[in-house]
Amino acid sequence: MNIGPRPRRLIRTGAALSALGLASLSLAACGSGSGDNGKVKVAASFYPMAYLAQQIGGDHVEVQNLTKPGTEPHDLELSPKQTGELSEADLIVYLKGLQPAVDEAVDQSGVKNIADATSFTTLEKHGTDVHGEEGHDEHGEKGHEEHGEKGHEEHEGHDHGEDAAGDPHVWLDPVRYSEVAEGVGKKLQKADPDHKDEYKKNTEKLVSRLKDLDKDFKDGLKKKKTDTFITTHAAFGYLAERYGLHEEAVSGIDPESEPSAARMKELHKVAKKDDVDTVFFENTASDKTAKTLAGDLRLKTSVLSPIETIKDPKKDDYFSVMHQNLTALKTALDAQ
Template sequence: MNIRRLHPATALLGAAAMGLTTLTACSTDAGDGRTDGKLDVVASFYPMQFLAQRIGGSHVHVSSLTKPGVEPHDLEISPRQTAQLSEAGLVVYLKGLQPSVDQAIGQADPKHVADAASYASLEDHGTEVEGEDAHEHAEGGEHGHEAHKAHEGDAAADPHIWLDPVRYAQVAEGVGKALQKADPDHAAAYKKNTAALVKQLGALNDDFKTGLKGRGTDTFITTHAAFGYLSERYGLRQEAISGVDPESEPSPARMRGLHTIAKKGKVNTVFFETLVSDKTAKALAGDLQLKTDVLDPIEGISDKSKGRDYFEVMRSNLTALRTALGAK
């Protein structure tokens, strides 16, 4: 789904000017990061938008750079969106996930920024395992874990921290503090809302720990390596068809390795996603005569999502994992 739109230089300048004019016109306090008395918060994509909305409540106006149904890795920032960043009261993003957003923030230089990557530790969860290494990885044990640790830093850090409720709670606390700093008049409300959200995330963590007990296997196969933090938290083994980038193509050796992993790991389901192509996942499942189901990395909410918000989709993911792993 790599769709890139190129605009002539004149169109870019015109769009930028239009964006600045529109932002000024719709703001009751132009230039101070507010619209109709509410703090303007710009989020890079859905998980950041969700935090800003839940913590900010009625005191913020939240917009997202990534529209529903758009794969966030593919996002290209428009001049108008860059202008929007410069005018925002707070920008909430995750550095390293969307290069175009990182670049635009550097250009716009907003006054207040909350970088989710600075609130929780990031790790390398690359899963491209080929040849005999695939056999060792499928067998599990400390050797496979240590080999993974030894290679940390060899690839870009995995940005999908929101799929671990514990790390996501850490990010929520960081966003809450950023909101308090950007809008101190409503600091008490932001602090209260943060505490309530962190409590809900704690309950979600408990649900996953309880729900995944008594499973028949730890191994699951999914489209791209988005579930490394979730797997680490609950003792699972993610085997991804592609890497952290959902658009990367698996090698023939990787596909052969997945055949072995599926058999040794007692895998009965191949998971696909809602925002990227399911072609390879369904082809692999057909070759192995396995079932397919959705495991959603929650990079965006659309009409195809199995839930209306983060919590609903996470619990749908838990149900899917329980079925696939044979949890009792």
């Protein structure tokens, strides 16, 4: 899966698949097994995957997040040491298509137990313009009959450089994220059947929390005065679709891409027409574009986190940041 026109210089694996890296992979593949401390070794590609593994695995797992806190995950390059460590994992949890360097290393790893998030849920195409259509906020009850086949048809006309596999930001929709959690839970049970019952219990607990989060968003956004929000990064397509919102992104899936003059002009019209009063930017990227647009239109700026990484995991986690996002959206959409 290709997530769009991300600059090629950012996604080359470089030295990661040098002769040294390949040697590490082949040697380590022979010695795959549980860690010295008896825990299951899990390699996770970036924060949302690492969080699932830790919550489900609990004390029985040792999770290595390949993407350091505060680092942009799309741009990850792996060192020969990391590729070697990846091949020693008992389980790899990743999201295919988000990090090409990881995709390539996983293919070379020889690891038996692999949990690919994209295989546990449905993906759709999203880009700079995502319309929350009537009935989308009911997806939680309806399941994925519409969300899959019908969803792909609805978005067929919006081609923003992604391939048919679609937008990778599934973790920002609590319902889809819970589907991924269930898939990861089953893979962990297979990798470590001795603790199967505990992993199953932890998965059910996490899915229950995600159902509560889904309800919080539905209830919190029920009385919104407007459904349109502007963001610098088109990461919130699934969230917008789930709760009947309309995302207008300054740029596409790539948070660093520069918007065209025509796109900025279009956003000026959208902001006036749909009574938008806030331009969102993400906390790990520059706020320059958001401030420029907000300044031109005399709008406010605020943070909406795509939760691709968390700077301080001891202070925040997935649920706390999702609730911060909900508060920010309620304020911007006048849903008090």
